[in-house]
Amino acid sequence: MNGLERTDGDSPVNEMRNQSMHFEPVNESAQYLLQRTKYRPKVAVICGSGLATLGTLVEKPDVFPYEDIPNFPVSTAPGHKSRLLFGILNGVQVMLMQGRFHLYEGYSIYMCAMPVRVMHLVGIKSLIVSNAAGGLNSKFKVGDVMMLQDHVNLQGFVGINPLAGRTDTRFGPHFFATNHAYDRKWRAKCRQIMEDLGLGDHCREGVYSMVGGPNFETPAELRLLRMLGIDAIGMSTVHEALTAVQCGMSLFAFSLITNACITDYEVDQGASVAEVMETAHNREEDLKIIVGRLVAAMGSETQAL
Numbered sequence: 001m002n003g004l005e006r007t008d009g010d011s012p013v014n015e016m017r018n019q020s021m022h023f024e025p026v027n028e029s030a031q032y033l034l035q036r037t038k039y040r041p042k043v044a045v046i047c048g049s050g051l052a053t054l055g056t057l058v059e060k061p062d063v064f065p066y067e068d069i070p071n072f073p074v075s076t077a078p079g080h081k082s083r084l085l086f087g088i089l090n091g092v093q094v095m096l097m098q099g100r101f102h103l104y105e106g107y108s109i110y111m112c113a114m115p116v117r118v119m120h121l122v123g124i125k126s127l128i129v130s131n132a133a134g135g136l137n138s139k140f141k142v143g144d145v146m147m148l149q150d151h152v153n154l155q156g157f158v159g160i161n162p163l164a165g166r167t168d169t170r171f172g173p174h175f176f177a178t179n180h181a182y183d184r185k186w187r188a189k190c191r192q193i194m195e196d197l198g199l200g201d202h203c204r205e206g207v208y209s210m211v212g213g214p215n216f217e218t219p220a221e222l223r224l225l226r227m228l229g230i231d232a233i234g235m236s237t238v239h240e241a242l243t244a245v246q247c248g249m250s251l252f253a254f255s256l257i258t259n260a261c262i263t264d265y266e267v268d269q270g271a272s273v274a275e276v277m278e279t280a281h282n283r284e285e286d287l288k289i290i291v292g293r294l295v296a297a298m299g300s301e302t303q304a305l
């Protein structure tokens with residue numbers, strides 16, 4: 001054990017440290033939920049922009065508006081419903097977030113990632129994270145699904161990281177490897193599911209990164225991101241993924257490529273929320289089947305845990 005891993009929340013030195021996550025408010029949110037639902041899910045889903053419709057898969061749901069959950073943030077982004085569902089999806093108990101939190105909403109990186117810590121205290125072992133993203137890789141087409149093999153934590157480069165600051169080992173270790181953050185078995189499963197559905201040509205794999213937003217990127221920024229080896233760009237997911245891995249969850253994440261990133265100054269058209277929503281809407285039925293089958297696979301695996 002080193003000095004960073006202690007759990008002495010009220011020590012004077014911790015008072016001087018930044019506003020990183022405390023155990024008690026997260027636990028209060030988790031206990032609020034556990035006391036009000038009979039479900040004890042081990043699988044969770046985070047719905048990206050325009051993908052809240054995945055929530056329609058959940059049968060017999062217990063519905064918790066975020067505003068009712070103590071210490072929980074409230075969604076303000078377009079296409080995010082701001083409610084948490086507990087219920088059954090393809091025969092598996094799930095916890096599903098219809099709405100996530102972004103830096104551009106004014107929340108700290110700790111608050112953006114806080115629901116994942118709530119999931120951990122609820123008992124979640126496997127997590128599916130979805131997002132809408134712009135396609136930087138020129139081979140990608142609008143409507144493709146990019147499974148995250150990896151990410152670049154741009155905010156982390158300058159110390160903006162939900163794991164920074166005081167660490168409470170009840171949320172996992174301070175230092176840990178991230179070379180297998182995204183569990184390759186779920187990528188193999190997703191590829192198989194998409195091939196079975198005749199969607200193999202739309203199944204991609206690559207590197208995601210997150211900017212702060214809310215504006216979409218300039219052509220110069222997009223060219224820089226492409227040089228960094230980034231295939232898809234969004235404004236979310238990285239902080240959730242890191243928090244999930246720290247908590248020991250098995251993670252699958254995918255980007256729906258909702259728009260092509262435009263780096264040519266001669267093109268008049270630019271990225272828009274309307275295009276993001278339209279693509280999400282067009283792909284929702286396929287994504288429901290894919291996510292449903294992935295949840296079923298995760299459910300069989302976590303049953304034994």
Ligand SMILES: O=P(O)(O)O[C@H]1O[C@H](CO)[C@@H](O)[C@H]1O
Nearest residue numbers: 048049131132234235236276
């Ligand atoms: O990452 P999700 O929440 O899917 O949302 C993506 O879509 C929004 C832009 O339309 C941004 O918030 C971007 O991050």
